Amino acid sequence: MTLEEIRSVDPTGMYDAIKGFPSQVSDAIRIGTTARVRISVRRLQNIVLTGLGGSAIGGDLLRSYLADELDLPFIVNRNYTLPQFVGPKTLVIVSSYSGNTEETIAAYKEALQRNSPTLCITSNGVIEGLARRKKSPLISIPGGFQPRAALGYSFFPLLITMARLGLVRNKDREIKETLALLQSKSKKYADCESAENHALRLAQQLFGRLGVVYSSTERFDAVGTRWRGQTAENGKSLMFGNVFPEMNHNELVGWKTLKEQMLEMQVFFLRDKDDHHRVQARMNLTKQIISEHTSHITEVWSEGRTLLARMFSLIYLGDWTSYYLAILNRVDPMPVYIIDYLKEELGKA
Secondary structure, eight states: OOHHHHHHHOTTOHHHHHHTHHHHHHHHHHHHHHOOOOOOOTTOOEEEEEOOHHHHHHHHHHHHHTTTTOSSOEEEEOSSSOOTTOSTTEEEEEEESSSOOHHHHHHHHHHHHTTOOEEEEESSHHHHHHHHHHTOOEEEOOOSSOGGGGHHHHHHHHHHHHHHTTSSOOOHHHHHHHHHHHHHHHHHHTOTTOTTOHHHHHHHHHTTSEEEEEEESTTTHHHHHHHHHHHHHTTOOOEEEEEETGGGGTGGGGSSSOHHHHHTEEEEEEEOTTSOHHHHHHHHHHHHHHTTTOSOEEEEEOOSSSHHHHHHHHHHHHHHHHHHHHHHHTOOSSOOHHHHHHHHHHHHO
16 A cells, blocks of 8 residues: 555545644643633532534543543533533533534533533634633634544543643643654554554454454443544444443344354454453453454554553554555545535434
């Protein structure tokens, strides 16, 4: 695979967006460090991040990453409405990259009606205008990306802001390691002609097959969600998935019928050195069980010392894998025409 071949399939430059992700993260760190956010957290009882798609995945990752540290319950809301418990003691984080996501706008207005303290993060649109009129704290991020390609902007400013507000401890050390890892991996994964390119090899394994991704619940459930979403939006292919230990209580039984189809499934196990020891045992046994139905099973291990670096090592690998899958599929990874069509039709309804 050559860069010329890639450019012919990807004329609008998703390659450059993914390759430049470390630079985006660096800029996102600057934004989080300098953002003027004043929120009293003393009386907060819970946190809700409301958003959809690429704007919500940053919230999923925050929830997973901070689960062992954050004292307050933290949920991600993907809906037009907010849970009934949301009120004056709930911090509602409003995340919409475009600022025009209709579900998020509706949930934001409901948060204002319930007198919830709010924090908005957006690049433009209705939400930015409403935040300025209502004097909601606002983190402004650059536009020009597909929402899914702006993960650095949807995650790091919020993480740094939460630390600056005193909700979690300072994350400078973890962020520094994560950025260094991303910079190193960018050079390796962008080399499309290298036989040692891990992302390209994984894409070649996935090419022409139905993907399945399994991970642990405790830290990497959101990483699995990211892999599925990127495979769909970039690779224009379906990928299914589940988490351990839950899949051992239901989905495992489904590896029984449809034998011909299962032979052509590519299964990825996302693994981490700190997965619960019983989860590790379950993964090992499950791999043995389903190997009777498909020979296409790959373990993908996280890299790095800190949890944040390990999470983003798998996220970045999955992003590049989905990108190379698009090139192998001969489909432009950038546009999402069917989503655009859906929005147009909903606008008529």
